Amino acid sequence: MNVSNAPTLPDVAWRQKHLLDVDVLSLAEIQLVMRTTDAMKEVLARPISKVPALRGTNVTILFYEASTRTRVSFEVAAKNLSADVVNIAASSSSVTKGESLVDTIRTVEALGADMIVMRHGTSGAPYLAAEVFAGSILNGGDGWHAHPSQALLDLYTMRAHLGDVRGKKVVILGDVLHSRVARSNVWSLTAAGADLWICGPTTILRGFDAWARRWAGGGAPGHAGFTVTSDVDAALRDADVVMALRLQRERMDAGLLPSLREYAARFGLTRERLAIAKPTALVMHPGPMNEGVEIAPDVAVLDRSVITEQVTNGVAVRMALLYLLAGGHPEAVTNA
Amino acid sequence: MPDLRVGETVQLLEISRAWLVDPVGEREGPGEIVVRDGILESVTWLQGDEAEGIGPGGVLVLPGFLDIHVHLREPGNEDAETVASGLAAAAHGGFTTVCAMPNTTPAADEPGVLARVAGAAAASGSPVELLAHGAVTVGRAGERLAALGELADAGAVGFSDDGSPVKSAVLLRNALLYAGMLGLPIVEHAEDATLTAGAEANEGLVATILGLKGWPAAAEVSAVERAIAILESVLADSPGARLHVTHLSTAGALDAVRRAKAAGLPVTCDVTPHHLGFTDEWVAGARRWAWEALDDAGAARDPWADGALVAHPYATACRVNPPLRGATDAAACLASLADGTADAVVTDHAPHTAVDKETEFGLAANGISGVEMAFGVLLAAVTAGRLPLARAVAALTVGPAAVLGARPGRRGAARGLVEGAPADLVVVDAGDRWRVTGDALLSRGKNTPLLGRELPGRILLTVAQGRVAYRDADA
Amino acid sequence: MDGRQIMTADEIRRAIIRISHELVEKQAGTEGLVLVGIQRRGVPLAHRIAVAVHEHEGVTLPVGALDITFYRDDLSLIAQQPVVKGTQLPVDLNGRTVVLVDDVLYTGRTIRAAMDALVDFGRPRAIRLAVLVDRGHRELPIRADHVGKNVPTSSDEVVAVTLVEIDGEDAVRIERVDAPARTA
Numbered sequence: 001m002n003v004s005n006a007p008t009l010p011d012v013a014w015r016q017k018h019l020l021d022v023d024v025l026s027l028a029e030i031q032l033v034m035r036t037t038d039a040m041k042e043v044l045a046r047p048i049s050k051v052p053a054l055r056g057t058n059v060t061i062l063f064y065e066a067s068t069r070t071r072v073s074f075e076v077a078a079k080n081l082s083a084d085v086v087n088i089a090a091s092s093s094s095v096t097k098g099e100s101l102v103d104t105i106r107t108v109e110a111l112g113a114d115m116i117v118m119r120h121g122t123s124g125a126p127y128l129a130a131e132v133f134a135g136s137i138l139n140g141g142d143g144w145h146a147h148p149s150q151a152l153l154d155l156y157t158m159r160a161h162l163g164d165v166r167g168k169k170v171v172i173l174g175d176v177l178h179s180r181v182a183r184s185n186v187w188s189l190t191a192a193g194a195d196l197w198i199c200g201p202t203t204i205l206r207g208f209d210a211w212a213r214r215w216a217g218g219g220a221p222g223h224a225g226f227t228v229t230s231d232v233d234a235a236l237r238d239a240d241v242v243m244a245l246r247l248q249r250e251r252m253d254a255g256l257l258p259s260l261r262e263y264a265a266r267f268g269l270t271r272e273r274l275a276i277a278k279p280t281a282l283v284m285h286p287g288p289m290n291e292g293v294e295i296a297p298d299v300a301v302l303d304r305s306v307i308t309e310q311v312t313n314g315v316a317v318r319m320a321l322l323y324l325l326a327g328g329h330p331e332a333v334t335n336a
Numbered sequence: 337m338p339d340l341r342v343g344e345t346v347q348l349l350e351i352s353r354a355w356l357v358d359p360v361g362e363r364e365g366p367g368e369i370v371v372r373d374g375i376l377e378s379v380t381w382l383q384g385d386e387a388e389g390i391g392p393g394g395v396l397v398l399p400g401f402l403d404i405h406v407h408l409r410e411p412g413n414e415d416a417e418t419v420a421s422g423l424a425a426a427a428h429g430g431f432t433t434v435c436a437m438p439n440t441t442p443a444a445d446e447p448g449v450l451a452r453v454a455g456a457a458a459a460s461g462s463p464v465e466l467l468a469h470g471a472v473t474v475g476r477a478g479e480r481l482a483a484l485g486e487l488a489d490a491g492a493v494g495f496s497d498d499g500s501p502v503k504s505a506v507l508l509r510n511a512l513l514y515a516g517m518l519g520l521p522i523v524e525h526a527e528d529a530t531l532t533a534g535a536e537a538n539e540g541l542v543a544t545i546l547g548l549k550g551w552p553a554a555a556e557v558s559a560v561e562r563a564i565a566i567l568e569s570v571l572a573d574s575p576g577a578r579l580h581v582t583h584l585s586t587a588g589a590l591d592a593v594r595r596a597k598a599a600g601l602p603v604t605c606d607v608t609p610h611h612l613g614f615t616d617e618w619v620a621g622a623r624r625w626a627w628e629a630l631d632d633a634g635a636a637r638d639p640w641a642d643g644a645l646v647a648h649p650y651a652t653a654c655r656v657n658p659p660l661r662g663a664t665d666a667a668a669c670l671a672s673l674a675d676g677t678a679d680a681v682v683t684d685h686a687p688h689t690a691v692d693k694e695t696e697f698g699l700a701a702n703g704i705s706g707v708e709m710a711f712g713v714l715l716a717a718v719t720a721g722r723l724p725l726a727r728a729v730a731a732l733t734v735g736p737a738a739v740l741g742a743r744p745g746r747r748g749a750a751r752g753l754v755e756g757a758p759a760d761l762v763v764v765d766a767g768d769r770w771r772v773t774g775d776a777l778l779s780r781g782k783n784t785p786l787l788g789r790e791l792p793g794r795i796l797l798t799v800a801q802g803r804v805a806y807r808d809a810d811a
Numbered sequence: 812m813d814g815r816q817i818m819t820a821d822e823i824r825r826a827i828i829r830i831s832h833e834l835v836e837k838q839a840g841t842e843g844l845v846l847v848g849i850q851r852r853g854v855p856l857a858h859r860i861a862v863a864v865h866e867h868e869g870v871t872l873p874v875g876a877l878d879i880t881f882y883r884d885d886l887s888l889i890a891q892q893p894v895v896k897g898t899q900l901p902v903d904l905n906g907r908t909v910v911l912v913d914d915v916l917y918t919g920r921t922i923r924a925a926m927d928a929l930v931d932f933g934r935p936r937a938i939r940l941a942v943l944v945d946r947g948h949r950e951l952p953i954r955a956d957h958v959g960k961n962v963p964t965s966s967d968e969v970v971a972v973t974l975v976e977i978d979g980e981d982a983v984r985i986e987r988v989d990a991p992a993r994t995a
Contacts, residue, residue, distance in 0.1 A: 013891040013894075014891050014892055015891065023640070032894065035894070035895070036894070036895050038897060039878065039880075039895035039896075039897050039898070042897060042898055042899075043881070043898075046931060046932060047931075047932065047933065048931045048932075050931070051881035051882065051928075051931070052881065052882055052927070053880070053881035053882070053886060054886075081881075100691075100694075100695055101695060101696055102694055102695070120696070122696040122697065122698040122699065123536075123546060123547040123548050123650070123697065123698065124546065124547075124548075124649065124650030124696060124697040124698070125696045125697075127648055127649055127650045128650065128694075128695070128696060128697075130648075131648060142547070143547050143548075143698070144547030144548075145546055145547030145548075146547070180547060183545065183547055206544075206550075207539070207540075207541070207543065207544030207550065208544060210540070210541055210544065211541055211544050211545065214541055214638055215638075323881075323892055323895075324892050326886070326892065327886065327891045327892030327893075
């Protein structure tokens with residue numbers, strides 16, 4: 001049952017009031033999330049996959065961007081913990097009438113929210129929300145910047161199959177420039193000691209090479225490697241994990257890529273390209289997929305594609321995060 | 337200090353045992369001054385025993401500062417600042433003359449608007465002198481030249497579409513030709529807007545990690561090089577043409593100006609305290625000075641690796657155009673002051689209401705409220721040994737005066753400690769510190785990332801044209 | 812560790828043997844019995860009881876572990892979320908007689924939480940309770956079916972059970988503390 005085969009660090013208490021990005025989590029805190037996710041997976045396996053841990057807690061889901069899978073994943077997670085869930089999809093709320101983010105947060109707080117799960121199209125928005133909200137903010141994705149629950153569920157999925165990612169070659173392939181999944185994965189994978197490779201056309205790798213070179217001197221603790229390249233073969237060779245990223249069409253400037261066909265031809269994850277990686281290499285994708293562009297349809301359904309498992313793990317990881325965040329009240333009485 | 341009230345003529349003020357800096361006479365050292373009935377009656381330099389124990393770490397007496405680039409927001413955006421509050425804030429910062437930019441609503445593209453702004457200054461009763469730039473184009477829209485001659489007759493000291501570059505090269509060329517005929521400079525906000533569409537923060541490591549759209553240095557460098565090339569092409573027809581590029585933030589742009597000056601072209605430029613003192617690290621939550629963010633080899637450090645992040649990331653008070661750059665660009669700005677490439681320090685004081693700033697970073701208005709903190713930032717650089725005090729003072733006085741082409745006796749005058757002239761000076765206690773708080777700021781714009789931080793140097797008294805413009809409550 | 816010792820290793824061993832006989836007697840055999848230890852120290856105790864039952868009955872009872880963290884009634888009151896240890900139940904609980912095993916019975920809130928957890932797994936025929944130490948001060952109407960030792964305590968005391976499997980030695984001690992005692 002316990003997937004944490006890595007050398008375990010002593011139990012650490014969760015002290016974060018918010019979870020806005022994985023960059024502030026220590027390796028011990030990441031391990032705590034993994035262990036708590038194990039327990040949540042066990043809960044999900046029960047006939048009644050519900051526990052009362054967050055009973056009486058109001059979790060408001062505030063999504064400014066259209067998203068079905070992540071929003072539903074958080075909703076299911078919160079309900080499995082018996083929380084009271086309020087769902088606000090920005091298009092149906094007064095947000096479209098021009099209410100500022102700060103006013104919306106204050107309104108949501110006045111309506112009784114204890115925790116807010118928010119997704120927003122502008123990088124940094126949850127940091128602003130955290131300054132005005134008395135409860136906890138869980139970032140469900142902000143602009144290009146961060147998607148902490150996705151990075152943690154990706155890590156959990158990798159560890160479930162590989163045991164420990166330390167020294168393992170993990171390749172992120174695709175539109176990293178516009179990807180909050182990529183950025184958060186850089187933090188979590190380098191903290192966990194993976195040999196991280198990022199690959200894509202030079203126009204959408206912009207800035208990442210400088211990041212990798214800055215950290216190559218050991219800037220990020222624990223990491224085994226951080227390489228950025230547009231050479232797909234070099235990146236995929238003997239990889240243990242290949243994560244394909246969606247081409248963010250709606251975020252792209254005109255002129256970054258000649259065409260999707262050209263991208264698919266040069267960077268798409270096909271059976272032939274996947275053969276360069278290890279035969280046991282995991283295939284991952286945060287979804288939703290543009291099948292035929294960044295990933296071939298027959299690759300997505302391979303046995304070693306863990307894409308649907310990522311979704312299941314996503315609910316468990318989000319349950320773990322909601323559970324841990326719900327306890328962040330340092331002024332409360334200790335009565336253990 | 338004697339009982340001095342804001343607005344009143346200084347009857348008698350004697351300051352002994354202070355460190356005087358006179359950029360006109362190019363002299364600094366221990367000295368004494370006497371102001372009587374609004375005139376700087378005597379300036380005495382001390383020698384030998386009398387000069388014992390007086391250093392630049394104590395009380396400084398400096399000529400009043402001149403800021404040739406501020407935004408006073410009136411008319412049109414008085415919630416952010418009025419002429420009255422802006423002049424009071426300027427005085428708090430040691431400025432006795434400021435030059436207002438014309439991007440008001442309506443823009444200062446015809447004499448009536450200039451008259452309105454001048455009227456507001458007179459009505460405020462502030463002794464701080466208000467100069468004004470006129471717009472280059474009608475409405476700053478970049479389509480037709482504004483009434484440059486009428487604006488000059490009405491007192492404009494230069495022309496600028498600041499907030500934006502002059503939108504087309506042909507208009508910039510015609511503006512340089514025409515303004516050259518009038519003997520006034522074009523003050524260009526150099527930016528290639530096609531490279532900065534949607535840009536949020538300096539293109540670099542911080543923007544990459546924070547997921548912000550990059551603001552490439554090339555947008556400024558290419559625009560400066562274009563403007564210089566156009567200037568060069570008009571000189572034959574308009575020998576009086578002058579170009580001033582404002583708020584330069586990149587080493588590349590400063591290098592272009594350096595080369596142009598070496599070639600004898602009539603180009604001048606300025607830098608702001610925030611571009612030489614802060615870096616794009618501040619957007620990630622660092623608050624160390626730019627010179628502290630460089631390693632021994634002169635390369636920018638990594639604030640994450642250094643544990644230098646002490647504030648929330650994405651503070652909109654750090655959002656400004658041009659953006660806060662990396663530490664090497666900031667070092668270039670500081671170096672340009674030391675070697676004279678940059679003629680002046682300006683604040684680009686840009687007050688904003690809380691509504692315009694308390695929003696998502698990508699949606700926040702650009703601009704830092706800076707007129708009250710400028711000298712403190714420069715003094716921090718001086719104290720850190722990065723800039724001689726004399727250069728800092730010159731950049732706030734004779735430097736900007738020369739850009740305006742001012743001569744002694746005219747408006748925007750000499751900027752030195754001149755016996756017999758109306759007193760125009762600043763008294764600073766360089767050994768004291770002050771905490772920047774919303775209450776302490778006289779500007780309506782509290783949008784500065786320095787809120788809550790301490791700055792070196794406390795301005796005790798500002799005297800403009802013989803009258804008290806600002807006086808520290810505890811002095 | 813200071814404090815006075817109220818059970819030695821031998822006393823613990825004999826108590827476990829007695830409990831193992833009692834619960835078989837109450838069931839009139841071993842049919843349908845499941846031992847479920849409450850994390851953390853209830854788990855090794857449940858295993859020891861199963862070993863003892865095997866020694867005198869020749870039958871190996873199924874043993875499970877139950878983590879009641881998610882069912883605690885005081886989650887909103889404590890500073891940080893307690894770390895979850897995990898639940899493993901080896902058999903279906905429907906129709907079985909579950910014997911909950913814990914080290915110390917105090918206010919009864921842990922057992923209340925454990926029963927809430929159990930019913931989410933199915934419908935046991937019966938739930939019984941075996942504890943090593945009953946220290947009194949019940950806040951809920953809960954009672955143990957099998958008790959190793961009754962120990963009267965005051966509320967400023969803590970009953971500390973150490974077990975070889977977790978702590979390296981077998982002992983039960985009482986310590987006096989100033990902080991509020993834990994609810995158990």
